Amino acid sequence: MWSSEQLDLDAYLARLGYEGDRKPTLETLRALQRAHVLTMRWGNYDSFLHREVPIDLPSVQDKLVRRGGGGYCYEHTVLFAAALEKLGFSFTAVSGRVQLGADSTTPRPTTHAMLIVDVDGTRWLDDIGFGASPLEPIELVDGALSEAGPWPYLLRWQDITHGSPGWAVHQRADATESGEGSEGPEGWTVRQVFTETPQYPVDYAMGNHFVATHPRSPFVSRPFIQRLRTDRYDTLDALTWTTHRPAGPPESETVEPHEVPALLADVFGIPSDPDEAELLVSRLRELPGSLDA
Structure with missing residues (x-):
C-alpha cells in the first residue's frame, strides 16, 4: 500500500x-x-x-x-x-x-x-x-x-x-x-x-493538497523550518530565527532575506542550489517587515 x-x-x-x-x-x-x-x-x-x-x-x-x-x-x-x-x-x-x-x-x-x-x-x-x-x-x-x-x-x-x-x-x-x-x-x-x-x-494526498496550495494554509504564506537536536531546537518562522534549549528562555533574532540560504545550510542542514536560493530570497523580500533591499 x-x-x-x-x-x-x-x-x-x-x-x-x-x-x-x-x-x-x-x-x-x-x-x-x-x-x-x-x-x-x-x-x-x-x-x-x-x-x-x-x-x-x-x-x-x-x-x-x-x-x-x-x-x-x-x-x-x-x-x-x-x-x-x-x-x-x-x-x-x-x-x-x-x-x-x-x-x-x-x-x-x-x-x-x-x-x-x-x-x-x-x-x-x-x-x-x-x-x-x-x-x-x-x-x-x-x-x-x-x-x-x-x-x-x-x-x-x-x-x-x-x-x-x-x-x-x-x-x-x-x-x-x-x-x-x-x-x-x-x-x-x-x-x-x-x-x-x-x-x-489517497487521504494524505487530499490533506497535502490543502497544506501545499490553499491560500489559508500557513505553509503557503510564510516559510517555517525546524531542526531538533538533543540539546536544542531551532525554528525559522518567516524571518524570525529562534533557538530553544531545555533550560532557559528561547533566544530570537530577525534575519534578512539574503541571510536565509546560508542560515538554512549552516543551522538547519538544508542545502539549496543558486537558483533556489535566489527564488527564496525574492519571495522573502515580499514578506511584511522585510528590510532587505
Whole structure:
C-alpha cells in the first residue's frame, strides 16, 4: 500500500546512519524513530515558493534521502511508512488536528500525518513528521509519557473536537503562555489531537493538497523550518530565527532575506542550489517587515 517496493531501503538507512537490526521489533522501531527525527530535515519552503509538493514515494525519496532537502509531515510519514512496510511492521496511518493556538470548539483541519504501529500486540504512536517530534514511539495508552528527548510528551484519552473522545498529545506549556485554552493538565498544553480512523495514501494526498496550495494554509504564506537536536531546537518562522534549549528562555533574532540560504545550510542542514536560493530570497523580500533591499 505504501509503495515499499519502490524504496531503496539501504539508501534510507544509510542516510539515517542506522546499522542496527532490521527485524520488526520495538527496539528497531525506537532506533529508527530517533534516527529519523534527528537526521531528516523539516521544512515547508516548497509550498512557500508555490512549487508542487508531490508525496509519491519516488519524489519524497529523491528529496529527503538523496538530496537532503526538508519536508513536512506528509513527506516524512509516507517515507517512514514505506520503510516500516518493507521491514515487516504492521501499522495504521492516521491524521490529526494541530491544536496549538486553537481550542476544540474551533477545530483546524486534519492535516497532520502519523502512524500507529502494532508490535507484539501493543500499539505505539509514531509521530516523526512534526519537526520537534518525540524521539521514541509513545505507547497508545492513557497517561503514557515520553521523556526520551529534551522535551517530554504526554498522551491522554480525553474529549477532543466538540466533545468527542479521542487522543491528545500534550507538550509542556511554554513559560510565556498563560495556559488559557490549553485544555490539558496543569503545566501541559495540547499539541495535536487525533482519532484512530485509518487513513490511506489517497487521504494524505487530499490533506497535502490543502497544506501545499490553499491560500489559508500557513505553509503557503510564510516559510517555517525546524531542526531538533538533543540539546536544542531551532525554528525559522518567516524571518524570525529562534533557538530553544531545555533550560532557559528561547533566544530570537530577525534575519534578512539574503541571510536565509546560508542560515538554512549552516543551522538547519538544508542545502539549496543558486537558483533556489535566489527564488527564496525574492519571495522573502515580499514578506511584511522585510528590510532587505
